[in-house]
Amino acid sequence: xxxxxxxxxxxxxxxxxxxxLRCNYSSSYSPSLFWYVQHPNKGLQLLLKYTSAATLVKGIxxxxxxxxxxxxxxxxxxxxxHMSDAAEYFCVVRPTPNFGNEKLTFGTGTxxxxxx
Amino acid sequence: xxxxxxxxxxxxxEKRQSVAFWCNPISGHATLYWYQQILGxxxxxxxxxxxxxxxxxxxxxxxxxxxxxxxxxxSTLKIQPAKLEDSxxxxxxxxxxxxxxxxxxxxxxxxxxxxxT
Numbered sequence: 001x002x003x004x005x006x007x008x009x010x011x012x013x014x015x016x017x018x019x020x021l022r023c024n025y026s027s028s029y030s031p032s033l034f035w036y037v038q039h040p041n042k043g044l045q046l047l048l049k050y051t052s053a054a055t056l057v058k059g060i061x062x063x064x065x066x067x068x069x070x071x072x073x074x075x076x077x078x079x080x081x082h083m084s085d086a087a088e089y090f091c092v093v094r095p096t097p098n099f100g101n102e103k104l105t106f107g108t109g110t111x112x113x114x115x116x
Numbered sequence: 117x118x119x120x121x122x123x124x125x126x127x128x129x130e131k132r133q134s135v136a137f138w139c140n141p142i143s144g145h146a147t148l149y150w151y152q153q154i155l156g157x158x159x160x161x162x163x164x165x166x167x168x169x170x171x172x173x174x175x176x177x178x179x180x181x182x183x184x185x186x187x188x189x190x191s192t193l194k195i196q197p198a199k200l201e202d203s204x205x206x207x208x209x210x211x212x213x214x215x216x217x218x219x220x221x222x223x224x225x226x227x228x229x230x231x232x233t
């Protein structure tokens with residue numbers, strides 16, 4: 001069984017300040033973990049992924065996330081927020097190995113608001 | 117490469133009516149998914165196809181929802197009859213994954229927003 005918990009439903013930060021979106025996971029197997037972003041009226045876009053290689057993962061638009069097995073966490077960070085970062089962010093877990101059943105489990109999402 | 121195409125973008129229907137959504141995945145992607153995203157929630161998998169075969173439809177309400185992918189390319193999702201609780205965004209995604217592969221992410225379309233009144 002697997003699950004993912006996004007600890008904050010809404011995060012507000014000022015433009016130019018750091019962003020931290022928190023995610024904890026539970027998985028019976030070594031997980032693959034993803035962060036997706038969804039802008040209003042758009043589909044989900046992959047930000048970054050962890051698949052058992054380096055624990056610090058760099059993604060697009062300056063985002064990065066660190067896999068911490070001891071804490072079962074995969075928090076998303078960015079050093080300096082930009083207005084265009086305002087969106088909904090989803091943490092996603094998928095079991096590894098996968099054997100062709102790529103069932104993803106999505107978190108409930110964190111809405112990021114950027115204050116000018 | 118062209119992305120996942122979905123139509124229509126918006127649909128408003130009355131309860132008990134029927135509706136169909138269409139999805140054209142990225143060329144060459146063997147795996148196609150339909151997700152339901154209710155407002156304020158994360159997407160929930162409805163059905164997964166590998167080519168034209170169903171891999172997982174365990175969360176599809178089969179009394180009213182149906183989906184097909186006849187030629188292993190594009191797909192349609194139908195709801196008949198619709199209920200108020202079906203109001204949601206229906207997302208289509210595709211992936212080039214084959215069995216034993218876990219690295220490829222899903223590519224999502226922009227979704228169809230369904231409102232049932």
